[in-house]
Amino acid sequence: MAQLIPKDFIDNLxxxxxxxxxxxxxxxxxxxxxxYWSRCxxxxxxxxxxxxSENKQFFYCFGCGAKGNSIGFIMDHSNKTYPEAIExxxxxxxxxxxxxxxxxxxxxxxxxxxxxxxxxxxxxxxNLKNSTKAISYLKQRNISGETxxxxxxxxAEDDFQSLNKKLINKYTEENLLNxxxxxxxxxxxxxxxxxxxxxxxxxxxxNIIAFGGRILNDDKEKxxxxxxxxPETSLFSKKRVLYNLHQAKKYKESKNFLxxxxxxxxxxALHQANIENVVAxxxxxxxxxxxxxxxxxxxxxxxxxxxxxxxxxxxxxxxxNIMKVIKDGNIISFVFLPDGNDPDNIIEKGGKKxxxxxxxxxxSIEEFIYNKFSKESDLKTAVxxxxxxxxxxxxxxxxxxxxxxxILSDSLKDKVGAKYGPKQENVKSPSKFxxxxxxxxxxxxxxxxxxxxDINIEENLINDSRIENNTGVILLKSIISLIKENPxxxxxxxxxxxxxxxxxxxxxxxxxRVPIADYEHPSKELHACIYLTIRNHLREKLKDIDPxxxxxxxxxxxxxxxxxxxxxxx
Numbered sequence: 001m002a003q004l005i006p007k008d009f010i011d012n013l014x015x016x017x018x019x020x021x022x023x024x025x026x027x028x029x030x031x032x033x034x035x036y037w038s039r040c041x042x043x044x045x046x047x048x049x050x051x052x053s054e055n056k057q058f059f060y061c062f063g064c065g066a067k068g069n070s071i072g073f074i075m076d077h078s079n080k081t082y083p084e085a086i087e088x089x090x091x092x093x094x095x096x097x098x099x100x101x102x103x104x105x106x107x108x109x110x111x112x113x114x115x116x117x118x119x120x121x122x123x124x125x126x127n128l129k130n131s132t133k134a135i136s137y138l139k140q141r142n143i144s145g146e147t148x149x150x151x152x153x154x155x156a157e158d159d160f161q162s163l164n165k166k167l168i169n170k171y172t173e174e175n176l177l178n179x180x181x182x183x184x185x186x187x188x189x190x191x192x193x194x195x196x197x198x199x200x201x202x203x204x205x206x207n208i209i210a211f212g213g214r215i216l217n218d219d220k221e222k223x224x225x226x227x228x229x230x231p232e233t234s235l236f237s238k239k240r241v242l243y244n245l246h247q248a249k250k251y252k253e254s255k256n257f258l259x260x261x262x263x264x265x266x267x268x269a270l271h272q273a274n275i276e277n278v279v280a281x282x283x284x285x286x287x288x289x290x291x292x293x294x295x296x297x298x299x300x301x302x303x304x305x306x307x308x309x310x311x312x313x314x315x316x317x318x319x320x321n322i323m324k325v326i327k328d329g330n331i332i333s334f335v336f337l338p339d340g341n342d343p344d345n346i347i348e349k350g351g352k353k354x355x356x357x358x359x360x361x362x363x364s365i366e367e368f369i370y371n372k373f374s375k376e377s378d379l380k381t382a383v384x385x386x387x388x389x390x391x392x393x394x395x396x397x398x399x400x401x402x403x404x405x406x407i408l409s410d411s412l413k414d415k416v417g418a419k420y421g422p423k424q425e426n427v428k429s430p431s432k433f434x435x436x437x438x439x440x441x442x443x444x445x446x447x448x449x450x451x452x453x454d455i456n457i458e459e460n461l462i463n464d465s466r467i468e469n470n471t472g473v474i475l476l477k478s479i480i481s482l483i484k485e486n487p488x489x490x491x492x493x494x495x496x497x498x499x500x501x502x503x504x505x506x507x508x509x510x511x512x513r514v515p516i517a518d519y520e521h522p523s524k525e526l527h528a529c530i531y532l533t534i535r536n537h538l539r540e541k542l543k544d545i546d547p548x549x550x551x552x553x554x555x556x557x558x559x560x561x562x563x564x565x566x567x568x569x570x
Contacts, residue, residue, distance in 0.1 A: 005086055007500075009098055010071075011486070014493045017089050019057045019070040025092070025205070026077055026249075039255060041077055042066045044299035044329045056451065057492035058512070065513055069492030077296060078204050088205060106234075113179045113235055116171050117200075117208045120181055123166055124154025124198040124211075131155045134197060137216055141265065142348065147272055151199065151244075151264075156213060158195035180210065180230035193228065199264045201229070201236070201282070202246045204293070210236040212243070212264055212282065227263065229282050239287040242294070243267060243280040249297045253277040257300035257331075260286055262314070266304075266343035273352045278343075286318035291332075292325045300331035302362060304343060307336040319368060323398040330401070333362040366408055369395065370415055385416050441536065442472040445529035446479065447511050448522050450491040453483045455523040461530050467537055475504055535563045 020036055023029060029036035029052060040050035040061045049063035060067040066076065074085040090097050128134050128148070134155035138148060147153075156163065164182055173189055176182040182189045196213030203209050210230035230236055244267045248254055254277040261267060261280050270278045277298075281290060286303060294301050303318050305311035315334050322332050335358055337346060346355050363371070373391045378384030392412045399405040449455070457480060467473045482497055483489055495512060498505040519525045538560045545553050 005083060006098060007497075010086060011493060011497065013086065013089055013093070013095065014057065014069065014071070014496060015486075015488070016093055016095070017070055018054065019059065019073070019492065020052055020054045022070045022089060022092060023052055023059065023073055026073075028252075040064060040066065041296060053491075055490065057490040058495075060513070062515075067509070067513055069496055071496065079293065079296075109178065110234055112171065112175050113233060114207060114209075116167065116175055116179045116181060117210070117235075119167060119170065120163065120179075120211070121152055121154065121200050121208055123163060124156060124200075125152065126154075127157055127162075128153065128155040131157075134216065137197060141269075141344075142272070143268060144272065147268060150271075151268055152208075153268075154198040154200075155216075156191065156193035156196045156198050158216075160190040160194065163191045163193070164189060178233060180233050180236070192230075196228065199243070201241060201243055203235075203241070204246050204249070206246045207235075209233075209241070214264070238282045240289040240293075241282055242290055243282060244271075245279045245293065245297075248277050248279050251276045254298055256298065257302055258294050258298045260290070260294065260301060260303045260318075261343050262305065263342070263344075269344040269347045270355070273347045273355065275352060275355065285314055286321060288321045288325050291318070291322055295325070295327070295330055299329065300333070302333050302335060302359065304335040304337065304359075306342060307339045311336060315368070316372065319365060320395070320398075322365070323395065324400065326399070326401050326404065328401045328403040333364050334368055335359055335362045366411055369408070370412055373412075374416070379416050388416055389413060440472075441529040441532035442470070442476070443511050443514075445526045445533070446472070446476055446508070447514055447516055448519070448526045448529070449476065449479055449483075450494050450508070450512065451516050452522040452526075453489055453491070453494065454487075455526065457523070458527060461527060464530075464534055466534055467530075470533070470537070473533070475507065478504075531563055531566050535560055538563065 020029060023036075027038050027041050027050075029038050030048070031037075034053070034055065036052040036054065037048040038050045038052075039045050039048050040063055042050075042061065043064040043066075045063050050059065050061045050066075052059045058067065058069055059073055068076070070089060071082065071085045074080055074088050075082060078085075078088070080088065087097060138153070143153070164176065167176060167181070171179075173182070173184070177184060177189070181192060183192045193211065193213045195216050197216060199212040199214070200208045201210040201212055210233070212230075213228045215224055215226050215228075229238060232238065242260070243264055248258060257277065259270070259275070259278040261270070261278060263280055267278045267280045270276075279294070281287075291301065303315060305315045315336070318332070318334075326332065337343070337358060343355065346358060350357075369392070373388050376391070377388040379388060392409065396405055396409055399408070449457075459480075462473070462477060462480065478498075479494060482494060486493070491512065495505065495508045498508055538556065542553070542556045542560065545556055547553050
């Protein structure tokens with residue numbers, strides 16, 4: 001739906017925004033020299049190779065090759081679509097997006113949902129202040145007022161119409177149904193959440209997208225679900241969301257590892273114990289989407305589950321899902337707490353010290369797989385070993401990380417003394433740094449121009465008839481025209497202007513990945529590259545001339561020497 005947003009609006013948005021401010025909302029940047037630096041959020045590393053240029057409005061990682069403007073960063077970092085990324089930047093700047101009727105309807109609908117959720121959060125927080133029993137419950141759970149405020153904890157009153165009545169003058173019944181705040185049965189509508197401690201759920205940028213509610217009073221005569229989440233909406237998909245990720249990603253410990261636990265209260269209890277790099281699933285299973293999101297911010301995930309059958313089942317689902325998303329260099333491990341215990345009561349019993357003692361006993365993915373499959377097969381027999389190997393190979397068949405796949409396969413088979421296995425693929429060790437290919441003179445001229453859009457250019461040279469049909473030259477001319485129309489343009493905006501021209505956009509993205517020298521006179525360097533482009537054209541033309549035609553052949557050689565001499569003047 002990118003086409004629904006006018007191109008001139010996107011360009012204006014990039015002009016008004018600052019890539020440093022936008023990226024700083026997601027990762028911590030440190031200024032060194034003219035640029036800002038950080039450890040790359042797209043791959044695991046110990047040193048800072050991720051650079052952000054305020055001048056060029058462009059980011060680039062010298063480690064993995066990730067690059068782009070602020071739109072591209074949000075798309076890659078937050079797994080957003082192109083229009084969603086634009087919307088995010090527009091929200092940062094409090095700018096309304098002009099759209100056609102269809103898109104406007106969708107946009108306004110989502111906006112209404114977000115507004116209604118925000119108003120609901122305020123109501124729940126107000127309810128909490130006035131509810132003795134809700135406050136008493138939180139105190140029993142050792143949740144401080146400061147923590148309750150930080151996490152936006154509230155209370156849904158024990159009333160079928162409480163929220164409905166407070167919001168109905170501002171929002172229609174349809175609005176509240178779309179937001180998942182009320183339920184309609186037959187012709188009657190009523191509050192979805194009643195007599196529950198309420199936890200707002202956020203997306204990675206911090207916007208409220210749903211609620212979770214913990215029942216306050218367990219009624220044995222009328223049993224109800226202990227925990228309840230908002231239904232699926234246009235903003236909320238349970239399998240794609242992790243509770244508290246928007247806050248956890250900000251803590252420096254999260255770069256090394258993130259804990260995944262099972263519930264809101266576990267996150268909150270750990271946070272109060274100064275363990276802040278914690279998120280929770282919105283169900284027992286750890287989904288592919290959960291794992292993919294976490295690995296955007298960390299190198300290791302530690303899944304913490306109860307040591308009962310339900311906990312082991314949930315952990316194994318995590319193993320099956322990790323096979324599809326883990327990359328070489330990423331780590332996942334598992335902590336199984338004693339049966340009947342969860343992080344919340346571990347903290348209550350022994351605080352941070354006891355928690356860390358349990359974490360020290362974490363199980364690697366290799367150990368977990370072996371423990372499960374070895375229990376399911378009689379490893380004293382050849383048949384049992386065969387079954388074990390078949391299970392290992394079936395599981396690892398889904399694994400995309402080639403190096404990890406090879407190591408796990410060898411290790412798991414060695415544990416049972418089995419050397420049999422399919423022939424392994426040749427796996428090349430990944431290079432330490434991303435090394436883009438050397439550019440041609442023409443590509444180099446485009447690279448220089450993108451880095452230095454304010455330089456003076458001899459247009460007579462660019463318009464040389466001998467290279468006028470060259471596709472690269474045509475692209476170069478387009479960039480020059482773009483710069484004339486937008487004198488203050490930067491590299492990020494230049495590339496963005498060609499997004500709808502797939503071939504040119506891909507070419508510019510590729511060229512932008514090449515490191516550029518610190519030229520004393522970039523203009524002279526660019527002109528030299530154009531001369532070399534003309535020379536290369538003439539050399540190709542020379543190949544088609546019969547050497548026996550001395551006059552024609554000699555004239556062509558002379559033309560090449562003339563161009564080479566001119567190039568030396570730059």
